[in-house]
Amino acid sequence: MTIDYRSLANSSLRNLTPYQPGKPIEELERELGITSSIKLASNENPLGPSPLVIKAAQEVLHQSHIYPDGSCYEIKQALAQFFSVQANQITVGNGSENILELLIKSYLLKDDTTIISEFAFLTISILIQSYGVQAKLVPAKHWGHDIINMIKSIDDRTRLIFLVNPNNPTGTYTRDHDFHLFMEAVPPHIIVVVDEAYCEYISAPDYPDTLKYLQHYPNLVITRTFSKIYGLAALRVGYSISSPEIADILNRARLPFNVNSIASKAACAALQDQQHVLKSIANNQQGMLQLQEAISAFDLNYISSIGNFISIDVNDAATIYQKLLRQGVIVRPLNAYNMPRHIRVTIGTEEQNHRFLTALHTVL
Amino acid sequence: MTIDYRSLANSSLRNLTPYQPGKPIEELERELGITSSIKLASNENPLGPSPLVIKAAQEVLHQSHIYPDGSCYEIKQALAQFFSVQANQITVGNGSENILELLIKSYLLKDDTTIISEFAFLTISILIQSYGVQAKLVPAKHWGHDIINMIKSIDDRTRLIFLVNPNNPTGTYTRDHDFHLFMEAVPPHIIVVVDEAYCEYISAPDYPDTLKYLQHYPNLVITRTFSKIYGLAALRVGYSISSPEIADILNRARLPFNVNSIASKAACAALQDQQHVLKSIANNQQGMLQLQEAISAFDLNYISSIGNFISIDVNDAATIYQKLLRQGVIVRPLNAYNMPRHIRVTIGTEEQNHRFLTALHTVL
Numbered sequence: 209m210t211i212d213y214r215s216l217a218n219s220s221l222r223n224l225t226p227y228q229p230g231k232p233i234e235e236l237e238r239e240l241g242i243t244s245s246i247k248l249a250s251n252e253n254p255l256g257p258s259p260l261v262i263k264a265a266q267e268v269l270h271q272s273h274i275y276p277d278g279s280c281y282e283i284k285q286a287l288a289q290f291f292s293v294q295a296n297q298i299t300v301g302n303g304s305e306n307i308l309e310l311l312i313k314s315y316l317l318k319d320d321t322t323i324i325s326e327f328a329f330l331t332i333s334i335l336i337q338s339y340g341v342q343a344k345l346v347p348a349k350h351w352g353h354d355i356i357n358m359i360k361s362i363d364d365r366t367r368l369i370f371l372v373n374p375n376n377p378t379g380t381y382t383r384d385h386d387f388h389l390f391m392e393a394v395p396p397h398i399i400v401v402v403d404e405a406y407c408e409y410i411s412a413p414d415y416p417d418t419l420k421y422l423q424h425y426p427n428l429v430i431t432r433t434f435s436k437i438y439g440l441a442a443l444r445v446g447y448s449i450s451s452p453e454i455a456d457i458l459n460r461a462r463l464p465f466n467v468n469s470i471a472s473k474a475a476c477a478a479l480q481d482q483q484h485v486l487k488s489i490a491n492n493q494q495g496m497l498q499l500q501e502a503i504s505a506f507d508l509n510y511i512s513s514i515g516n517f518i519s520i521d522v523n524d525a526a527t528i529y530q531k532l533l534r535q536g537v538i539v540r541p542l543n544a545y546n547m548p549r550h551i552r553v554t555i556g557t558e559e560q561n562h563r564f565l566t567a568l569h570t571v572l
Numbered sequence: 573m574t575i576d577y578r579s580l581a582n583s584s585l586r587n588l589t590p591y592q593p594g595k596p597i598e599e600l601e602r603e604l605g606i607t608s609s610i611k612l613a614s615n616e617n618p619l620g621p622s623p624l625v626i627k628a629a630q631e632v633l634h635q636s637h638i639y640p641d642g643s644c645y646e647i648k649q650a651l652a653q654f655f656s657v658q659a660n661q662i663t664v665g666n667g668s669e670n671i672l673e674l675l676i677k678s679y680l681l682k683d684d685t686t687i688i689s690e691f692a693f694l695t696i697s698i699l700i701q702s703y704g705v706q707a708k709l710v711p712a713k714h715w716g717h718d719i720i721n722m723i724k725s726i727d728d729r730t731r732l733i734f735l736v737n738p739n740n741p742t743g744t745y746t747r748d749h750d751f752h753l754f755m756e757a758v759p760p761h762i763i764v765v766v767d768e769a770y771c772e773y774i775s776a777p778d779y780p781d782t783l784k785y786l787q788h789y790p791n792l793v794i795t796r797t798f799s800k801i802y803g804l805a806a807l808r809v810g811y812s813i814s815s816p817e818i819a820d821i822l823n824r825a826r827l828p829f830n831v832n833s834i835a836s837k838a839a840c841a842a843l844q845d846q847q848h849v850l851k852s853i854a855n856n857q858q859g860m861l862q863l864q865e866a867i868s869a870f871d872l873n874y875i876s877s878i879g880n881f882i883s884i885d886v887n888d889a890a891t892i893y894q895k896l897l898r899q900g901v902i903v904r905p906l907n908a909y910n911m912p913r914h915i916r917v918t919i920g921t922e923e924q925n926h927r928f929l930t931a932l933h934t935v936l
């Protein structure tokens with residue numbers, strides 16, 4: 209008897225299309241036999257991690273044989289102090305995706321549903337599917353979350369709603385007024401998760417300060433990450449801030465050692481270096497202007513973004529992506545988001561942006 | 573209206589007692605205001621990681637801002653070459669616990685059941701419970717897996733069976749003859765997971781070489797880790813070797829960046845340093861003899877173990893554990909395993925073993 213061991217797996221997984229990450233530079237160079245290519249495909253901080261991070265990590269590498277502190281004491285204390293919240297409101301994960309997964313695992317059963325916006329960060333939808341749960345996809349409005357229609361989509365089976373703010377890959381955001389309206393409208397037994405992976409980049413005055421909402425809305429969970437502005441994507445540290453009750457549940461749902469110790473130490477050090485954060489913000493603002501001006505000069509449209517990336521309408525993203533690869537420039541085509549006209553480009557250093565713009569000019 | 577956000581969570585999580593890791597040294601010293609304590613509570617390699625590991629990790633720390641290669645290309649190639657299997661048979665996880673979790677998530681639904689032995693590595697049972705699935709706990713035989721009764725426990729709803737070999741915390745093992753008999757008896761639609769976290773320590777000639785079984789039994793999954801003999805517990809890298817079909821499903825179930833890049837590089841380097849592995853085995857064999865002799869001289873019984881740890885009958889583990897803590901020695905009381913008479917002690921360096929034995933002598 210021959211058995212297909214795929215067919216024995218849960219149907220939700222059998223039919224799932226895994227997330228396609230940005231192509232690693234090594235892979236591109238292996239495939240095309242080229243060197244010195246650049247990657248602007250994963251919204252990484254082009255300035256890299258703070259030097260304090262590297263120092264802190266180096267100091268603990270000789271302790272690699274010791275299990276992490278399963279309670280994440282040090283990093284929780286550091287985050288609690290930084291945000292003026294209690295340590296028991298913090299949950300730390302193997303990237304914020306780990307926290308998103310724990311929320312799905314903890315609060316959704318097969319007959320429950322969740323609500324998410326069209327064009328929202330795809331990993332969330334894939335995670336939801338991997339747990340065999342249904343998501344209502346609410347059509348976007350001007351590429352952003354349609355808050356009113358998301359509220360209208362709530363029904364008896366809704367238990368969890370995801371907002372991505374600002375949204376990746378569109379760079380759009382939900383304003384404070386709309387966010388407040390949303391939190392007021394959602395019944396308190398429904399948990400609202402706001403994924404704020406890019407929040408540190410934001411200077412828009414009407415971007416909601418969700419930490420302030422936490423005390424009034426115990427159904428609110430804020431997820432954030434060290435992968436973006438803090439430059440620790442390789443190390444996988446994300447966290448959530450929530451009510452202690454929700455944090456207690458997530459703590460039960462997680463693996464006992466889900467966060468590695470080197471990463472914890474590095475994250476604590478990263479938090480200390482707010483100068484590096486400011487430098488990263490400044491680089492991003494300058495780079496965003498540089499790209500916007502050039503893209504307009506190319507007569508291309510882009511979606512206005514407050515993140516560290518910009519999505520550009522190049523008509524045929526798949527083709528342009530391939531052509532850019534041959535120029536040694538990796539960007540992200542957005543076909544998986546049903547945005548086949550758009551590529552998403554991370555704001556790099558001035559030189560990287562220039563390199564991308566030259567390559568784009570060549571292939572257009 | 574006041575809502576308890578714990579009560580909204582899935583009932584399997586609400587009622588779950590999280591895994592209690594070995595107490596971190598920092599925590600003990602914080603609590604008791606002492607210094608220079610030792611931890612023999614988590615089966616860590618007392619020799620630490622290979623120097624090659626530290627060098628390899630240091631070299632990539634400046635790349636901390638770059639996302640890991642989601643496909644784990646390099647580490648999969650290294651493991652495939654090391655074990656003479658195909659790279660598509662390898663799944664890499666955030667510790668082998670991550671792989672165990674992916675198996676549960678992928679192959680069990682609420683109405684399915686799984687089988688596991690009494691006294692088997694507790695994290696597995698906790699993970700099973702966290703997914704709301706039922707496990708049949710088969711009573712142990714001489715502290716080890718009762719293979720015959722595990723076979724007899726199979727019924728129509730069984731889809732996954734876990735063996736832990738050697739078992740933690742008892743150090744007992746399933747012999748090749750019994751393992752073969754087991755694989756023959758289990759119907760091919762049931763997946764057998766053998767957790768071999770300690771396999772590199774084993775010299776017993778009748779310990780099964782499960783890699784050889786893989787080609788005949790495509791329902792076999794072997795999980796292993798870099799946390800034990802390779803000394804990378806802090807970094808969280810585990811892996812499984814299975815049929816490509818099962819690996820394909822696990823790949824869909826995992827987070828896209830579940831393994832951090834520094835850890836991948838470190839694991840590749842660790843695999844290169846087999847001298848360090850041999851040194852670790854030698855230290856373990858000597859230390860095991862040192863402990864066995866002294867324990868017998870104390871007139872205590874222990875469970876014969878082939879791992880890097882030994883479980884000792886001290887009559888009242890909870891009390892002895894507390895008393896040892898005050899001596900600055902952390903061991904593991906096994907109350908959570910329903911073994912209230914036993915403490916589990918990791919084989920340390922000669923000096924650490926001596927320190928433990930002196931402390932034990934004092935508190936007895």
